[in-house]
Amino acid sequence: MIAAFVTGPAARRASAGVMYTYTGNAFDTFPTGASCPPVCNVTGSFVVADPLAADLPLTVIDPISFSLTSAGITLTDGEGQGTDSSLAVATDSKGAIIEWDWVEVGPASNPTARILTENIPGGIIADDVRVGTNPPPLVGPRLGQISNDPGTWTKTAVVPEPAGLPLLAIGLLGIVASLRRSRP
Secondary structure: OHHHHHOOHHHHHHOOOEEEEEEOOOOOEOOOOOOOOOOOOOEEEEEEOOOOOOOOOOEEOOOOEEEEEEOOEEEEHHHOOHHHOEEEEEEOOOOOEEEEEEEEEOOOOOOEEEEEEEEOOOOOEEEEEEEEOOOOOOOOOEEEEEEOOOOEEEEEEOOOOOOHHHHHHHHHHHHHHHHHHHOO
16 A cells, blocks of 8 residues: 555656756857847756667657756746647667757747757757747747757756655655564
8 A cells, every 4th residue: 555655646756867958059140130148059958757768769758847948038848839849869879869859839929939959960950049929830030040060968867856755755664664563
């Protein structure tokens, strides 16, 4: 009974995961006359429950959470980006991200934002940010971009949230109590 409680949905929310963090290079083109700062580069991160598999072909993933930032705008998983947003990654033999296609479109508002980072060898290699009244998926106009100079990814373990620690303690106490009861 206690084991079922500890391994239930509440424990899943408190479990550790893996965070992948992207840091894009500085934009080198500003089509609308914007400048750096505030329009400098694309940064972002996403969390998945387990490390990405080695030698993963370009695959759409559904992270536990994410955020993508540029030009002072941050788009997160709680904003309902819908069908114009996606995240796909491919990995090498060690599970490191080597190809990606990540686009997030902000909620329909005036203006709407779109942040993109792509590294598809033989295809598009670019980061850009667009903010404006053009409808998704393109949004626009484009504020800043860089092409043919992909950023870098790092991987770190995520520490369980503090709210999960009491749940873990209750589970451990239950195990200890059941062990004591089972002794003759």
